[in-house]
Amino acid sequence: MDQRTTTKKPRRGIKQFFAEGGIDIPFFAILIAIIVIGLVMLFSATYVYAYYYEDDSAYYFKRQLLWVAVGIAAMIAVSHIDIERFKNLFALAGTGASWLFLGVALLMPAYHGTHRYVYLPGGLQFQPSDVAKFALILTLAAILSTFHNVIVSKKPLQGNLARKVNDLVNKPVLNDSLKIIIPCGAIIVIYAGLVAAGSHLSGTILIFLIGIILLFLGEVRGKWFAIGGVGGVAGLVLLYQTGVLKGYMEERITAWLDKDYEPLGARWQVNQALYAIGSGGLMGKGLGQSTLKHLYVSEPQNDMIFSIVVEELGFIGAALILILFALLIWRGVVIGINNPSRYKALVAMGVVFQLGVQVVLNILVATDSIPNTGISLPFFSYGGTAYVITLVEMGFVLGISRSSKLRRQK
């Protein structure tokens, strides 16, 4: 038990499920700053589009505001939970629910040829992959913290085959850690497989990256990443050869490689995003002054919102927003590594890294640096349930911050 809990009375009854202590103010402040900027930019980017298609300039803004309110309430609520108490429940329930919903999504009507959404009665819809990303973090964090000793164990793996391999290289190459690494790998592949089955490329990539980051944070040895990487590349090549990745992906790759490809079709959106970013220059055109949001950048409320942000706020504004995100990640990492609980550390870092990876992928797409995969920008892009889930994740980090040894370290 850490210092703090040993100096206090053991908590009894319902209270034992609640975290105590203050939240980390810097993390909270940075978060609120990003949320506010995101909301302002959503309104600016969408009012023309919303007026044209929905007859209400504030259509997206108002809905987003409502979701933010719900999300912040949820965030504050969950920040009071002592998540360690529920880590097995979160892992099992999260994984179960994710796999179920991912499966259900496959049976749902297609959206743009993909099966990313689960439609609920009452017109609600959500992407189970958003849940899955979080569930994967919780699941891997639970496994990796619970079986940390096994992960770091150098005990040779038992069994005939393993012994023969170890004897062959005269080193205990195959050790006990595989007992955890292989199930974790399997879990990641199942998650990714289910997301990929819904033709959700960016979701799949994100799942893999989250999995790899968590395994890495969980102190899985470097060689397994090398081996896994080789295996992954081999698997990709195989998949590409069999044609499974063709079609949907192929055009996006072509559109990325050939800058003159279908300027009014496949490349329209990304070209318009480039025009918007380029038009921004150093200082931007000023808030509200984008011209490319006048129905040039299609669906400016979604993946390409960052291009309008650059057009209006310029390079300086974009850089400042990225720095805010970086600060949020930094603060999340500080919260994580200063928490005595390995589980909480893994969850906190897993969450902020997921956020960071998502930001990077979104910006790389908007700047035509990688093929258009369809990934939203957290806190900026329009989307109710995804936003709420992100805020719940932030709530977890805030909850974790209550038990991190931050102030006392000064």
Added chain:
Amino acid sequence: MKNGEMKSTSKTGVRGVIVMILVAVIAFGACIIRIGYLTLVKGDVYREKAEAQQLSDTTVSAARGTVYDANMKVLAQSASVWMVYINPSKVTEKNRSDVITVLSDTLALDAAELSRKIDNNASYGYLKIKGEVEFNERKALEDLIAEKKLRDVIFVDPDTKRYYPNGSLASTILGFTGTDGNGLYGIEYLYDDALTGTNGRIVTAKDGVQFELDNAYEISYEAEQGLSLVLTLDEEIQTILENALQTALVDNAAKNVYGIVMNPKTGAILAVANLPDYDSNDPYKVLYPQLTEYFKEYGTDAEKADPVAAARIEQWKNKSVADFYYPGSVFKVFVVAGAMEEGVIDENTTYYCGGTTTVGSRSIKDYNPTGHGNETPRTLLVNSCNTFAVNVGLKMGVDLYFKYFQAFGFSERTGVDLAGESTPAVNVTYHDPAVSFSTSDLASASFGQSISVTPLQIVTAISAIGNGGKLMQPYVVGKTVDAQGNTVSVTQPTVKRQVVSASTAATVASWMEDVVTEGTGKNAFVSGYHVAGKTGTSEKLGASNDAYIASFAGFAPRSDPEISVVIVIDDPKGANYSGGIIAAPVAGEVIEKTLSYLGVEPAYTEGEMAVMSAAMPDFTGKSVEEANSLLQDYDYTVRVVGEGSTVVAQMPEAGRKTPVNGVLVLYTQTDYEKEMTTVPDFTGLTVSQANRLAVGNNLNIRVSGSASSESTVVAYKQDYEVGQQVESGSVITVSFRTTTGIHD
């Protein structure tokens, strides 16, 4: 340390920092560098591309100028209309019913038909729904488009339409415009540049679905409206001419009739008509089915294959300036004038006409086989004597004949500003004086038979006789005005040359008046207007037998002419084909009505006074006694109907032109019953006989055509049928003409 707990310096912490550096520093840094590259390095390129797609450069069509007649009545005008089209590929299940309802409701289109059209074009981006949509329809449509959010499905583009308010009136002069608004024929074609104006441009910012942004900057270059033309044509005179020609076309079953009315002092054309013609509003419709029938029967193989196409081209032609014909005896005027001017003949030159003359081996006959006896140049014209004309022509010789042929303008274009004027050509329309002008040719040419001219050349040349020998350049555009009504240019009358002296012209003109009062032109006689003219009948050589061209050219009043007229009837199929019988009355009618319209005071001779008409005074409201005392001054035969003491109605009604010795019926009771009478047959009666018959039947006649008291001038047409019941006192228009002694 228990499993699940760790130190902040543990491996997890280190790895956390590593990942943080990877994500938040390296990856984010890469993103920032990439954004920096796009904004700072490539910014200009992308900004330019963005601006290029954001600017919409719209051409604003300049309004086409209006064409007015001399009194600023509109002959051709452009109006703004709109064209509606849709993008069928944007029609979805959701908006489909809206699209169909909006279009069918505002444009009065059939919904089922629309639905079918949309289905058939579902994969296309463009489907024209309706053109020439008027302002109100467009307004309603645009409101609905906005309301139903169909801006990316239904589009409304500005368009213009050319209107010709008078339909076929002067259509062969005005021409028409094509679908893109450019002039294809006539004035519209000839003055296309002036009428078109300069298109403007509007450069605006637009959004991603091509709609203009309100708040964005806009540069516009004003469209400059085309110039408007004020023609010398007078809608009234044009109507008079066309009505007269229409009657002539039908009465004579002619192939074509042409007519021109000109101001002989200026060359300004007051009216030009060619029938059959067409409606400028719908130029592709063949208005006269006989044209199609003609090409079916007589056309070339190509024309037979598509007679409608040939008929269209035919009806569009302004034949008054495009087609050549043998002028026949009308041409004698110019031969006599030239010979007089050169002293080859004088007023007293005598010639004996025996009915034939021999030129080389060729015998030339007069219409009158016994000949005209002793003649002077005056009677040459009055009798339209061929043999004397040949004699004069041969005396002149080739050089002098051709000198005046040229001087009167027959070897060149008149230079009129009408589209499609043909150029006379040596050895095509006339003989080459240097090479092939044989004596026989000269003989034929002396009475207008082997040389071809256009109706416009004839009326221009005859105008020179009326205009003291000065040949004017004809023109039809009097002035051009800009959109603000400022006059841009005014056409000044151009004297081309003095062809003959004023005295020669005056002499010939007086003989031409004699042609009308006592010679072959009697049927063009109009009381009080001193018509001077010359008839012509020519054979169409090369055509099938018995094809003639009857014509009359002249001017009035003789001493100070206000108008000159040419009437040409091509290939009349009736019993009469002589210019004096069929063309002269048409000219007479046109001259009478035109001069009356122009307010030219008639100068009556005593004989004319007897049969003249005057406006009927108003007797209504007056007591019977009062009326009677007033009537002392008049020569009317008065009938009073009813027992009342006050006149309540009269027939003819006040103001109606009535013969001064005609019948007047006065009603004195309001509950009177109209007194009726039967229309008798006036055919074959002289003017005075007809007048007596009319009075006897309680009717009045209005004399149309020649009002000469000569016994050969008899009625041949009346506007009410024989046996018809009409009110007593009605005015019957009876047309008179003579058929004797007027063959040329």
